Amino acid sequence: MVEFTAADLAVEDQYKLMSGAIIPRPIALTVTLGSDGPNAAPFSFFNCIGVSPPMFMIACSPKTGPKSGGSSGEVKDTIANLRHHPEMVVHIVDYELRNRMNACALDYDSGVNELEIAGFNIAPSKLVTPPRITDCRVALESKLIDIHEMGDLPYYVIFGEVVHFHMDDDVVNDRLHVDPGALDALGRMAGNGGYTKITDKFTMPFLHPPGSAPPEEAVAKAQEIAKTDRSG
């Protein structure tokens, strides 16, 4: 095993290890509204953080990016827009939309409408003002909870609350189970151009329902099965 103390690493090396090891990451194609109109940008430092209400986080580096080692204090358009208008629509990106998503990631001047450049179709949202992309199989109309500045660069961590869900008919069933095959969500890996598709789904049973201490038999079963893994 090689080891690194984070404080000894250059910013770009921290980025390589974080974005290379914490994979795959979902991609939030995020539409916000600026004074010149809508803006769209993909973010993979993104995840669900809880329900009641449904909440997520997205982390934005400064405009100069995480590899610059220092910030000019300029923020990306997504952050500037959210400060001005605290609503957004987050879309889950699937394989068939990968190139259009990628077209939204260029460092355009603020005021450039990435949705037009990428050729996305849009429709008015129901509970928020930014439009939603109708090509995406999942669109999450959301309100900003807060933006936390964290770290030395700093990172701007967006906390959002989903207020309205748009789910493609093929993606969700009557019991609100989402079909990962139909969603075909794209995963972000490290480096230039690293992505993955979710094609190797497998299942593992809950050995004991969550919410209460497991009985001895469940622990014994868990240990027996754990031994079949590598180094077990």
Ligand SMILES: Cc1cc2nc3c(=O)[nH]c(=O)nc-3n(C[C@H](O)[C@H](O)[C@H](O)COP(=O)(O)O)c2cc1C
């Ligand atoms: C797949 C993908 C994932 C990205 N993830 C992030 C991210 O998590 N955080 C970030 O700051 N930039 C990320 N970027 C870069 C932004 O999309 C890019 O800086 C974009 O121009 C920001 O747009 P804006 O200035 O309109 O907000 C990502 C780019 C791609 C293609």
